[in-house]
Amino acid sequence: MKTRGHQGTGSGGGNRTRKPRRPARDPARNAAYDVVRAVDERDAYANLLLPRLLRERGIKGRDAALATELAYGTLRGLGTYDAIIEMCSDRAPDPDVRDALRIGAHQLLRMRVPPHAAVGTTVDLVRLRIGAGAAKFVNAVLRKIGSRTLDEWLPIVAPDPADDPVGHLAIAYGHPRWIVSAFRDALGAPGEMPDLLEADNARPLVTLVARPGRSSVEELEAAGALPGRYSPYAAYLREGDPGGIDAVAETRAAVQDEASQLVALALTRVPVEGDGEELWLDMCAGPGGKAGLLDAIATHGDLAGLAEEARVRAGTSAGKPAASSGGASVGEPDVARGSVPGAVTGGEPSGARDAAAGGAPGGTPGAVSGAVTGEEPSGARDVAAGGAPGAARGRSGGVAFPGGARLLAADVQQHRARLVRETTKDASVITADGTEPAWRPGVFDRVMLDAPCTGLGALRRRPEARWRRDPAGIAELGKLQRRLLATALDAVRPGGVVAYVTCSPHLAETRVVVGDLLAQRDDVEQLDARDYLPEVEGLGDGPHVQFWPHRHGTDAMFLALLRKKPAQPA
Numbered sequence: 239m240k241t242r243g244h245q246g247t248g249s250g251g252g253n254r255t256r257k258p259r260r261p262a263r264d265p266a267r268n269a270a271y272d273v274v275r276a277v278d279e280r281d282a283y284a285n286l287l288l289p290r291l292l293r294e295r296g297i298k299g300r301d302a303a304l305a306t307e308l309a310y311g312t313l314r315g316l317g318t319y320d321a322i323i324e325m326c327s328d329r330a331p332d333p334d335v336r337d338a339l340r341i342g343a344h345q346l347l348r349m350r351v352p353p354h355a356a357v358g359t360t361v362d363l364v365r366l367r368i369g370a371g372a373a374k375f376v377n378a379v380l381r382k383i384g385s386r387t388l389d390e391w392l393p394i395v396a397p398d399p400a401d402d403p404v405g406h407l408a409i410a411y412g413h414p415r416w417i418v419s420a421f422r423d424a425l426g427a428p429g430e431m432p433d434l435l436e437a438d439n440a441r442p443l444v445t446l447v448a449r450p451g452r453s454s455v456e457e458l459e460a461a462g463a464l465p466g467r468y469s470p471y472a473a474y475l476r477e478g479d480p481g482g483i484d485a486v487a488e489t490r491a492a493v494q495d496e497a498s499q500l501v502a503l504a505l506t507r508v509p510v511e512g513d514g515e516e517l518w519l520d521m522c523a524g525p526g527g528k529a530g531l532l533d534a535i536a537t538h539g540d541l542a543g544l545a546e547e548a549r550v551r552a553g554t555s556a557g558k559p560a561a562s563s564g565g566a567s568v569g570e571p572d573v574a575r576g577s578v579p580g581a582v583t584g585g586e587p588s589g590a591r592d593a594a595a596g597g598a599p600g601g602t603p604g605a606v607s608g609a610v611t612g613e614e615p616s617g618a619r620d621v622a623a624g625g626a627p628g629a630a631r632g633r634s635g636g637v638a639f640p641g642g643a644r645l646l647a648a649d650v651q652q653h654r655a656r657l658v659r660e661t662t663k664d665a666s667v668i669t670a671d672g673t674e675p676a677w678r679p680g681v682f683d684r685v686m687l688d689a690p691c692t693g694l695g696a697l698r699r700r701p702e703a704r705w706r707r708d709p710a711g712i713a714e715l716g717k718l719q720r721r722l723l724a725t726a727l728d729a730v731r732p733g734g735v736v737a738y739v740t741c742s743p744h745l746a747e748t749r750v751v752v753g754d755l756l757a758q759r760d761d762v763e764q765l766d767a768r769d770y771l772p773e774v775e776g777l778g779d780g781p782h783v784q785f786w787p788h789r790h791g792t793d794a795m796f797l798a799l800l801r802k803k804p805a806q807p808a
């Protein structure tokens with residue numbers, strides 16, 4: 239990972255002698271150093287490597303927590319630490335020495351490790367892992383770094399905020415300049431930038447989704463989680479391994495950011511106009527987070543929303559969507575589970591449920607109809623007509639979907655389609671390129687397009703990701719996003735709705751893509767997506783929705799809702 243031009247000529251250690259690896263004396267710092275080195279040297283992913291190292295080396299408890307903070311904190315703050323290291327070094331350190339200096343700087347500037355311990359332990363690490371000469375160099379540099387606090391260093395190494403606010407924020411909060419600039423453009427509230435960047439540096443809470451009809455927030459609470467803030471299906475896990483929770487192990491629940499849940503929920507809340515069947519498409523479904531929730535709602539309904547609507551009818555509404563009810567008792571239609579007859583025209587089916595999805599034009603040999611072509615699911619017509627089942631509305635906008643639809647989920651990559659198959663229960667899953675549709679046009683009531691993007695909205699999750707992203711890729715991604723959005727709009731029937739979602743707030747991937755498509759088509763109108771998430775504040779000026787880590791505690795997810803205009807009567 240090349241963050242600054244330190245690729246060394248001058249060594250930090252002169253005539254260093256590399257010693258054979260000896261047993262680690264400081265397991266946490268050795269593990270953190272190995273992770274930072276692997277990220278730097280061979281583009282490893284810290285969040286995959288660190289848990290493996292901790293497991294293999296039997297590092298647990300406080301040592302594991304220390305190793306995690308050292309590795310992740312160092313990687314997030316690289317830009318800041320490199321600027322200070324450069325100021326304190328009389329020569330460019332070699333990469334292995336520089337990585338140790340970065341870990342030492344993180345302890346001195348952002349952790350509560352006493353300075354003598356931060357310097358001493360890093361020098362010991364370097365002596366053990368690199369050599370005595372390098373240890374001397376590191377000792378001298380770290381002492382200089384430790385002579386000032388971070389607040390004292392910033393005016394020295396960062397541009398004056400009055401002259402260059404973006405450059406200042408980039409150094410002060412350890413983000414590449416182009417990302418700070420992109421966030422600033424999208425946020426439109428420069429005063430919030432420090433809070434946003436600070437939130438982007440914090441480790442996110444583990445958020446779980448209880449898939450309706452399959453699990454419940456109450457079940458997750460019993461396993462130690464706390465109910466979510468916005469999504470009626472969300473629960474926060476403060477500690478512990480989510481994989482150890484039965485509901486997660488059985489894919490009835492899953493790890494899923496709350497904004498990811500809400501954009502999927504918003505799509506299901508839009509009343510679809512016209513006389514349609516309930517057939518949904520997730521065009522870029524892998525690895526299956528949103529497909530897992532959409533599949534559950536398609537089958538069982540938005541149980542929390544239906545319960546809320548029932549309370550409104552009875553005059554006892556709490557005025558806020560309720561936590562999910564555990565069973566499938568509320569409003570769940572009794573429909574046969576089948577495939578998606580009539581929808582799939584091509585693709586590359588693989589596996590049992592792919593086979594059920596079809597491959598033959600005209601549908602599915604042997605498929606069970608009912609969910610989408612058979613008897614009318616209770617409430618489906620109410621929704622199609624734009625009203626809630628039973629005509630009660632639980633919120634200011636949208637309706638709770640009653641269930642009885644079928645989801646077709648596609649991904650261009652076979653292994654990602656396989657992951658979708660593993661996490662969904664009733665969906666039909668195919669490997670297919672969304673730009674060359676394997677389905678008939680105009681047949682879907684709701685289409686989720688969670689487009690491939692830079693992922694700038696989820697930098698909190700991968701400590702090193704911000705240094706690896708490259709603005710040069712955005713133009714190519716933009717072309718793909720436009721092609722996918724065009725086929726998503728072709729796939730939806732008149733009166734149906736498309737959710738265009740990115741896990742990036744970058745305007746070139748969000749508003750500009752949507753604006754370009756709207757300018758090209760007169761058969762599409764944009765809905766105010768905020769109307770379908772009335773429980774969430776601070777979503778911006780609309781009509782799209784933009785989540786932010788510092789406002790919502792979620793990833794910076796973008797949502798636009800586009801309706802295909804209903805066909806005009808002849």
Ligand SMILES: C[S@@+](CC[C@H](N)C(=O)[O-])C[C@H]1O[C@@H](n2cnc3c(N)ncnc32)[C@H](O)[C@@H]1O
Nearest residue numbers: 522523524525526527528649650671672688690
């Ligand atoms: C942002 S991810 C989707 C995340 C997913 N919706 C979820 O919630 O787990 C984008 C996905 O698009 C897929 N993809 C990229 N190009 C595609 C294409 N042309 N057609 C279909 N899928 C594509 C990628 O393989 C990737 O799995």
